[in-house]
Amino acid sequence: MKMGKQRIITTCTRDCPNACGLVASVEDGRLVRLVGDPDHPLTNGIACHKTVKYIDRVYSPERITHPMLRRHGRWERATWNEALDLIAKRIRRIVEESGPEAILYYQGYGERTALKLLHRYFFNLLGGVTTLRGSLCGGAGQGAQNLDFGERVSHDPLDHRNSRSMVLWARNPASTNISLVPIIRDIRKRGGSVIVIDPAHTRSAALADHHIRPKPGHDGYLAMAAAKLILSAGAEDREFINHFSEGYEQFRAILDRHGVAELCAMAGVSTADAVILANTLMAQKPTSILLGWGLHRYENAHHLIRAVDALGAVSGNIGVAGGGVSQGFEEYGPFDQHYWGDTLNPPRRTLLIARVGEELLNATDPKIRMIFVTAANPLCMAPNTAKVTEAFDSAEFVVYSGHFMDDTADHAQVFLPATTFLEEDDVTASYGHNYVGPVNRVIEPVGECRSEFRMFHELAARFPFADRFRRSEEEWLHDLCAPIWAMGCDLPALRRGAFRLDAPMVPYVDKNFPTPSGKFRFMNEFTPSELPRHDPEFPYRLLTIAPHGSICSERTMADHAPLPEIVLNTGEAAENGMIDNDLVLVRSPVGQVRARLKVDPDQRPDVAVAERGGWTKAGHGLNLLTRDMVSAVGQGTPFYETAVAITPCPQEGVMGARILVVRHSPHAPGGVFCKELERLGAILTTVSPLEGDALPQTPDGHEGLVVLGGPQHAFDDEASPHFVPLMRLMREFDAAGRPVAGICLGCQLLARAYGGRTWTMDGLEFGFITHRATTAGMADRVIGSVLPLPPLMEFHEDSFDLPEGAELLVAGDSCVNQCFRVGSNAYGFQFHLEVDSRIADHWITGFRNGEFGNYAVYAEQFGEEFFVAIRERLPVLVAESEAWCRKVVAAWAAAL
Structure with missing residues (x-):
């Protein structure tokens, strides 16, 4: 790729309906700016705030950029040939011994582009492996609309500009569909109404004129109440009902079971809410009704969605410009899907993704021996995490293609570092609109990362079907995109910008539906007993909504706060003795997590709302709570069938312990050590x-003390006059039986507090270094419980003599005294066990660039090769260090 400045058009491929057109700015081969493409016909220069943040993701210090194999329980760097040879060897052995169905291919939703069709083609050429069926997202919605329309087809988003009003039904475009926001504002500017219908108080409520908050899973009653009001006003679309629909009499019989007030009560809304909805549909036609993915997350979601479809039909909004009940689009629809290769073999076994843990554990004849995962993080995003984890651990071999050491990577034996969409060429469609967009390579792959197409391309070379798979990206795109080329586009033109598919702006405008009768089908059954019921033991319906700041689990360990936030109605919290910012225990029938409580007076009192996607190992795994079920229609995942209890965390162990933290430099924060203390419930x-x-005069009011590092010399009381009172405080904490932890400078001060001498070494100890536990360390209640030691970060020029009576627990080579225990329960850690990726990256960059003046004289000790090597190894080094630190904190804090 040429150096200098470049402007490159591409398209976002992440799990979002927007599929925004983007413009990337590159300088000297490095991505420096990523913004919306002003020439994209739909997104029109708009891109969400997550787009700018994606640059940090591409260059994140936590990103894995070379293949890895797990050997003897630890990750080791490997070549691509080593990794692919091992995978091919395992595949051949498993297929020979147990057949291809002993392999599960788990393809996620992270990126569904044209070339990613070929992953399944590879496995079908292999003989046909076990795959997944169903959906974690919109399966129930699509299945329900297929019942009504014959085939779900949504209005083009540009048609919403013809709408006089809009209903966002469980849809949150402020966070998940940003290109809709200007259309929403335009409708309101023209005097139209926008209604948000959602049990949760989302950011999109601020965009609307009205926010209606039905009881979770009971939206169908609200739709029926509005339909009754329209019918009672004589404002129904009688022509549509009489000539273009079937089943209306059965639907009317369902409506006639209850009055409007009764339906509203069952929906958990006021009659006024139903009147607002009905009046909008009558007075401000056409109305576009947009269904969100939250509406699909119930076992019997089809009851809700079909009731909304029926409301659209009764109100005269079907087949009308600016109207419609729109749910989504087929992101694989524009591609030639026969290249999935499903016809190459007899039908093979499939597992329900909604119950993938249970399905894996119950799979026999053959048992699943190998799992190959791409574009997914199932140990975070699939329901009932504990069961999914058990299932993955029951497989003998897991291959993971990804970017970060996330929850699923932790349970794999091979890590294949994948490119982002900015490092590859492809074509992408959208499940939110009718445009296909170019995926043009913006930068060269970071490190040794490869596109998944290239991974399978090279893997195929190790099998007899190589000649059928190993073609270039351009050759494959020529064939895969044949339906697009037939519409009048070609690859060179698509490389220059988005192309609109030959799809209707307004579906069903001729009132002809792809059903057996050619007519719209009204809902003809509605079984209230199948809707979610209140459980006094678990009174709050858990709504795990899309995060505003990230897409699904697309984050790093350093991005996580100590605990997830869960939002509860202010009055409901107070009634149960809880206030804002309390630590709470969230329990469901399948698991429990700790969380930080946030209260909101506008939240429904029967719901608890949290953002999904947080990693389990970071303490944010809300799918530890969710039940593994499947929807009655569409094989969707009913995440919102999970009900929870929320109570104050029991005052046990570390919970509520007050810890004093002494910080000596903004460059040396508490990192993982302090984050884990907060996660355990410490204050x-x-x-x-x-x-x-000011330092406190005594330990009173605190149960523990943590003293952090810094650039100061532990022997320099003149420059740091607080050292003397701090050392006294350290001794007093220990004398009172309150644990003390000193890190780096804090470790040296602890040694000095007990009579040890501190002094400057001949050089700087810097980087991740492997140390050894002493005999005393092996027997120690903290260190002995967390062995073996990983390489740990060092950044110090001073050391110390072990004070009298202290026990050396960890020893090093160039600097012997690395960890000691003194007094009753005081621990000194010379190494920086607290570092996370941001701290380590900041130190490495700053030291290399001479930004830490007092350490600049040591720079010549370390050559360029050192910094290259530490950067390449950093993601794994940090992951191992963080995991070890969390164990140390738990063991140290047990004395609180």
Whole structure:
């Protein structure tokens, strides 16, 4: 790729309906800017705030950029040939011994582009492996609309500009569909109404004139109430009902079971809410009704969606410009799907993704021996995480293609580093609109990352069917995109910008439906007993909504707060003795997690709302709570069938312990050590003496003390006059039986507090270094419980003599005294066990660039090869260090 400045058009392929057209700015081969493409006909220069943040993801210090194999329980770097040879060898052995169905191919939703069709083609050429069926997202919605329309077809988003009003039914475009926001604002500017219908108080409520909050899973009653009001006003579309529909009499009989007030009560809304909805549909036609993915997340979601479809029909909004009940689009629809290769073999076994843990555990004849995962993080995003984890661990071999050491990567034996969409060429469609867009390579792959197409391309070379698979990207795109080329486009033109598919702006405008009768089908059954019921033991319906700041589990460990937030109605919380910011225990019939409570007076009192996608190992795994079920229609995943209890965390162990943290530098924060203390329930008070904060005079009011690192010399009381009172405080905490932890500078101060001498070494100890536990360390209640030691980060020029009576627990080579215990329960850690990726990256960059003046003289000790090597190894080094630190914190805090 040429150096200098470049402007490259591409398309976002992430799991979002927008599929925004983007413009990437590249300088000297590095991505420096990523913004919306002003020439894209739909997204029109708009891109969400997540787009700008994606640059940090591409260059994240946590990103894995070379293949890895797990050997003896630890990740080791491998070549691509080593990794692919091992995978091919395992595949051949398993197929020979157990047949191809002993392999599960788990293809996720992270990126569904044209070339990713070929992953399944590879496995079908292999003989046909076990795959997945169903959906974690919109399966129930699509299945329900197929019952009514024959085939779900949504209005083109540009047609919403013809709408006089809009209903966002369980849809949150402010966070998940940003290109809709200007259309929403335009409708309101023209005097039209926008209604948000959602049990959760989302950001999109601020975009609307009205926010109606039905009881979760009971939206169908609201739709029926509005339909009755329209019928009672004589405002129904009688022509549509009489000539273009079937089953209306059965639907009318369902409506006649209840009055409007009764339906509203069952929906959990006021009659006024139903009147607002009905009046909008009558007075501000046409109305576009947009269904969100939250509406699909119930076992009997089809009851809700079919009731909304029927409301659209009764109100005269079907087949009308600016109207419609729109749910989504087929992101694989524009491609030649016979290249999936499903016809190459007899029908093969499939597992329900909604119950993938249970299905894997119950799979026999043959048992699943190998799992190959692409574009997914199932140990975070699939329901009932504990069961999914058990199932993955029951397989003998797991291959994971991804970007980060996430929950699923932790349970794999092979890690294949994948490119992002900015490092590959492809074509993408959308499940939110009718445009296909170019995926043009913006930068060269970072490190040794490869596109998944290239992974399978090279893997295929190891099998007899190589000649059928191994073609270039351009050759494959020529064939895969044949339906697009037939519409009047070609690859060179598509490389220049988005192309609109030959799809209707307004579906069903001729009132002809692809049903056996050619007519729209009204809902003809509705069984209230199948809707979610209240359980006094678990009174809150858990709604795990799309996060505003990220897409699904697309984050890093460093991105996570200590605990997830869960939002509850203010009055409901107060009635149960809880206030804002309390630590709470969230329990369901299948699991429990700790969370930080946030209260909201506008939240429904029977729901608990949290953002989904947080990693399990970061303490944010809300799918530890969700039940593994499947929807009655469409094989969707009913995440919202999970009900929870929320109570104050029991006052046991670390919970509520007050910890004093002494910080010496903004460059040396508490990192993982302090984050884990908060996760365990401790309450931290941080003081920075060098910034003017006063140290407390005594340990009173605190159950533990943590002293962090910094660039100061532990022997320099003149420059840091707080050292003397701090060392006294350290001794007093220990004398009172309250644990003390000193890290780096804090470790040296602890040694000095007990009579040890501190001094400057001949050089700087820097980087991740492997140490050894002493005999005393092996027997120690903290260190002995967390062995073996991973490589741990060092950044210090001073050391210390072990004080009298101290036990050396960890020893090093160039700097012997690395960890000791003194007094009753005081621990010194010379190494920086607290570092996360951001801290380590900041230190490595700053030290390399001479930004830390007092350490600049040591730079010549370390050559360029050192910094290249530490950067390449950093993701795994940090992951191992963080996991070890969390164990140390738990063991140390057990004395609180």
